[in-house]
Amino acid sequence: MSLDKAVERGNESSAPMSTAVAAVTNGNGNGTGAAPSNASYRLRLNPNQDHKAENYDDLGLEFTPLLFSSLERYLPPNLLNVSRDTKYKYMRDILRRYSTEGERTRDQKHREYRQKIISNYQPLYRELYTLNPSSFFVQSFWKAFGANDKNRDESIRSIMSEPAPGVYTFDMLQPRFCDMLLSEVENFEKWVHETKFRIMRPNTMNKYGAVLDDFGMESMLEKLMEDFIRHISKIFFLDVGGYSLDSHHGFVVEYGMDRDVELGFHVDDSEVTLNVCLGKHFTGGELFFRGVRCEKHVNTETHPEEIYDHAHLPGRAIIHRGRHRHGARATTSGHRMNLLLWCRSSVFRELRKHQKEYLNWCGECKREKQARLQQSVTAKKMELLVSQGDGGAFNLR
Numbered sequence: 001m002s003l004d005k006a007v008e009r010g011n012e013s014s015a016p017m018s019t020a021v022a023a024v025t026n027g028n029g030n031g032t033g034a035a036p037s038n039a040s041y042r043l044r045l046n047p048n049q050d051h052k053a054e055n056y057d058d059l060g061l062e063f064t065p066l067l068f069s070s071l072e073r074y075l076p077p078n079l080l081n082v083s084r085d086t087k088y089k090y091m092r093d094i095l096r097r098y099s100t101e102g103e104r105t106r107d108q109k110h111r112e113y114r115q116k117i118i119s120n121y122q123p124l125y126r127e128l129y130t131l132n133p134s135s136f137f138v139q140s141f142w143k144a145f146g147a148n149d150k151n152r153d154e155s156i157r158s159i160m161s162e163p164a165p166g167v168y169t170f171d172m173l174q175p176r177f178c179d180m181l182l183s184e185v186e187n188f189e190k191w192v193h194e195t196k197f198r199i200m201r202p203n204t205m206n207k208y209g210a211v212l213d214d215f216g217m218e219s220m221l222e223k224l225m226e227d228f229i230r231h232i233s234k235i236f237f238l239d240v241g242g243y244s245l246d247s248h249h250g251f252v253v254e255y256g257m258d259r260d261v262e263l264g265f266h267v268d269d270s271e272v273t274l275n276v277c278l279g280k281h282f283t284g285g286e287l288f289f290r291g292v293r294c295e296k297h298v299n300t301e302t303h304p305e306e307i308y309d310h311a312h313l314p315g316r317a318i319i320h321r322g323r324h325r326h327g328a329r330a331t332t333s334g335h336r337m338n339l340l341l342w343c344r345s346s347v348f349r350e351l352r353k354h355q356k357e358y359l360n361w362c363g364e365c366k367r368e369k370q371a372r373l374q375q376s377v378t379a380k381k382m383e384l385l386v387s388q389g390d391g392g393a394f395n396l397r
């Protein structure tokens, strides 16, 4: 089985720039003032949580305005209270070092595309666009997140099943929420059809489905990632970024005889993927998993213990590493829609560039490491035996 990488269409590098790591050079707030030379731009290692950031909505041509509000908390202390314009220029110059002009133009076009949809599409259910845990989630799910830090981990663990290593399932969405989201997507597609608006599909492997972030659900899904998925990731996916997830791609996929039928074997462009079935009635569509792999080992064979098939149930979620190879079998009757949240960590991606060998999350790297260890233990044993043998021979002499 050869494998594809499901890549977000038209927005392949949409993870935010890794300001938290790459641009950060000192943690002691020794900023250099309002007009530094290119080499002396500094950001703090940790954000100033008490600082109230400015609004940059009217300056959002080159980068998304939210990026400036988030980055402002990382400014050196002597820059926090200078004019908004000075802060803007300082941050813009830093951000420019992390993308090419082509990438910036593409991002800008994408923002304009979203803006065009959002200002023309009339949502069916406005309440879906703001995260409301008590009406979105089943009680067991959102209650698990209410505990304090230490108990939270325990209560999250208590609602999870791990049917195969690295794959977790749990009840998540209320039936009413699933129905409303299905209707909202149908309503959006009706609008797309009527207005002949050309929309971008969720990724390179789907002809159907819709990107929820593109028609107004971006901040709701970001909150879902920040307040819920990051906590899960901290417990189960520390090796691929854990709590550091900081951007997402949220979409629905649609299957049926008149839609996409199946989804080929692939890895996601994410560190952690949340996949929740919304319904409606269907047969087939099971997910199949075949082990976690890094780029180098992505096409290596599957070992029996890595084989796992998952049947979808409306409202039930499955969460896994993006690099966990998987696909979806044919939906043989009815209509299946699933909510997908690909969560990414810019910190993990930055660190990953410097890590060349033995990735602890890749099944094949782990096996190779184990084999090397075994080899060196055997070699050591041989060495000892030989030297003892020599010794023995010497004694006999």
Ligand SMILES: O=C(O)CCC(=O)C(=O)O
Pocket (backbone or CB within 6 Å): 006, 253, 263, 268, 275, 287, 326, 327, 328, 338, 340
């Ligand atoms: O069909 C599904 O439920 C899986 C979708 C998926 O793996 C993806 O979009 O990355």
Ligand SMILES: [Fe+2]
Pocket (backbone or CB within 6 Å): 006, 266, 267, 268, 273, 326
């Ligand atoms: Fe996938």
